[in-house]
Amino acid sequence: MDIVKDLLNGSKLALSRTITAIENEYEEASSIMRELYPHTGHAFVLGITGPPGAGKSTMTDKLARAYRNMGKTVGIIAVDPTSPFSGGAILGDRIRMNSLTLDEGVFIRSMGTRGSLGGLSHKTADAVKALDAFGKDVIFVETVGVGQSEVDIVKAADTTMVVLIPGMGDDIQAIKAGILEIGDVFAINKADHDGADKLQAELNMMLDLDGEKLDWRPPIQKVIASQGEGINELVALIEKHYAHIGATGKLAQRRHDRTKTELLELLKASIGSYITKNIVKTGRLDNCLKDIEEHRNDPYTIVHQLMNELLKQ
């Protein structure tokens, strides 16, 4: 089958297999992406992040339904951490989106972080492109906001929403440094629980202190996702932010930055795979190590030599 043609013709199987090729780093992935690239750039990408237990999946589910009611098609990429011990993962976000499964206008894909160093953001970005080329109007990328690679994933979004819940105690201080900076819109979920007002006040204070976002003061919306309360208001804020970055040229800037990052990552990845293929797997690395350990050579000279060889090719 011609996977690209099928994908562009609306085959969900082709889309699904494409994302697998991206995830598993199959060789054909880069040629598929090359062919899909001209068909991308139309979708609005929303990043959704927040601490574990904040109700991100439920929120994603409700937002997706809201966008469906507006007549938009939706793609969802839900990222869950891979166990560092076994390499396996339980990808449990889908359970909160079961009612979307049979909606023809929705495609949900769960991904494990698979412990890749930085490669994950590159893979999710490509999966987003596949969904974009498939024709999805809105694409959600949902991930736990705990590590740098997760933050990188949502940085690739047009608009980033941070979901928080009351009762996290001092965690808000810890979170401040990381994901607060990337939030364009904040949602306080489980707003009927104690401490929601306090959390809102604290957030307001922090956001007011943040001088970098002068032209867009991130708004805060209280939500009870499980009951759908506040979801329409949240969509309005998300749309408002999207319109704002469109009007101020920030969207173009973000996408420019994103392309730049992707280009650099792609370059790094391809150098990385050259190294793996020609140096690690051939056993040359071991020989080099031996040389270093037995003081016949030093790391700096070796890197210099290897780089020269690579550049000559």
Place this chain on the structure above:
Amino acid sequence: MMEKRIRVLVAKPGLDGHDRGAKVVARALRDAGFEVIYTGLRQTPEQIAEAALQEDVNVVAMSILSGAHPHLFPKVVELVHEKGMKDVLIVGGGVIPESDIPALKKAGIAEVFTPGTSTGDIVDFIKAHVK
């Protein structure tokens, strides 16, 4: 082919709420290095097949304790195949009398795991038969 993982959809078709087995198996598969998509209770065959498609899983593992397996297991096989996913390994487990197993296998269920099966056996079966 650096980062391939065996992806398994663990699902409970039908209406029974006994998910101890499904959850234990899900965890055991994770601990064996698989990526497990757990979709929870009360899944219709249509939902299971569609989720299998979107997640591009290698394996669909179902558990039923209510006796509805003769109806629901073959239905899932049929729908998964209809979606063009012919190479998916589909297995089932639960309270299933021995005498029902031949018909289920004929319908495309690769293996049926009855009470007392160790999770290690399930892992081994999947590793040996996954395409």
Place this chain on the structure above:
Amino acid sequence: MSTEKEKIQAELTQYNASAEKAIARFPERPNLPEQRLYTPLDIEKNDYADDIGFPGVYPYTRGVQPTMYRGRFWTMRMYAGFSTAEESNKRYRYLIESGASGLSCAFDLPTQIGYDSDDSISEGEVGKVGVAIDSLADMEILFDKIDLGKVSTSMTINAPASVLLAMYIAVAEKQGVTAEQLKGTIQNDILKEYAARGTYIFPPRPSMRLITNIFEYCSKNVPKWNTISISGYHIREAGSTAAQEIAFTISDGIAYVEAAIKAGLDVDAFAGRLSFFWNAHNNLLEEVAKFRASRRIWAKVMKERFNAKKPKSMMLRFHTQTAGSMLTAQQPNNNIVRVALQTAAAVMGGTQSLHTNSRDEALALPTEQSVMVALRTQQIVAYESGLADVIDPLAGSYYVESMTDKIEAEAWDYIKKIDEIGGAVAAIEKGYIQKEIQDSAYKWQMDVESNAKIIVGVNKFQVKEKPVEGLLRVDSSVGEKQKQKLADMKAKRNNDAVAKALAELETACKDENENLMPYILDAVRTYATLGEICGVMRKVFGEYEAHTNL
């Protein structure tokens, strides 16, 4: 006294030294708890009057009635039901003729989740794990020729408990039996459905309202009815430990009592009708300790936390079922022995009623013959074993008393932890209880797989076996039959009356101050179906979405 203690301590030290030496020659079995011998030192903190006391006296450690089985045996109540109402009616009458002293109805899954047999979601499930009930018409057949004024009936029904109870009351009316005369139990325990059993419909808030509506309605109209059976059984089946079973269940109980008090009920008006449901698992002595500990905890909760005044409010009365999850598909006859030991545990633990599982239930629903053996097991324990001849026979055992204290302490720790989270409802919404249960279930499975735990016939003493023959098969035409019956009934009933009753129910659902029971009863009397009634409530209340964390 202290010289006595010193003497025991000295001898214990000596014993331990010699035991350590013996281990060198005869190694002990691995994976056992460290302590191998119990002495008076293990229960020295135990105060007989305060902690153990007398049966029928607070804190009821030794039993809730003063005479226990010297008065009469526990109710031998066999859980049954499958296929159509006609088939199940036959089985009930067979059980009554065989000496069962109470009925226990199993409903099929569509009934338990509030769907009619003709709903597409019911396909393949109709009549499978219990009897299919779509309307009052089925209920009339189910209890045909059974005098509801005499029999006590337990119904395993939760999310739609109000509807099935209403149907039962309506059938009784037709038999000329008043609601005041009715005796029985509805399970009606929604919290454990979220946590362990999975047959929920509505979200917690409206579910709790339905439950308190039932408490209130029954306290005035069906005074002998047990309005809830707060169930640890399914929590244990889902994989919990003994202490978790009673802790999570008592936390659920606390949530129900709080909800009822919040709804304006006086604690002593309803608490006497609360009952519990425990699992009888494999470890006989641990189970006896668990039953005893549970009584002591509940008595303290009701007295100290809720200021209950009536002794009945403080008594934990319970039904027991032997552990279904401990039945093996391998060498199924061995299950008869397991069930006998579990029966012994329940009896020595002072249960008020008991269901014994049948040997073939790891394979299918039980046949009539295997149900008979299960019932006979209870009768043998009652009449032949002597276990029921004295009250609380294991009291005073160093080990059992110490284990009772230990389980109680462990359970209190969990109850406190759940209180800190904000109660059982919050703990379930957070997934805390589910996670604890799953962790225990996983540990159990891994222990079996590593042979740290031996299950005879499963991971030791296996044999090659032929498939078991003669299993009960539910006729696959039952779904079609039931659909046809439903269509015929709908053609005959007064559909205007149905529509009117359902509309009134819908209005009442929207007003939180209304008790829904009278409206449900009115709807049931018009032959509105279970699916129609639950459909109205689904529309107003919405449905629960599970939040599973693995």
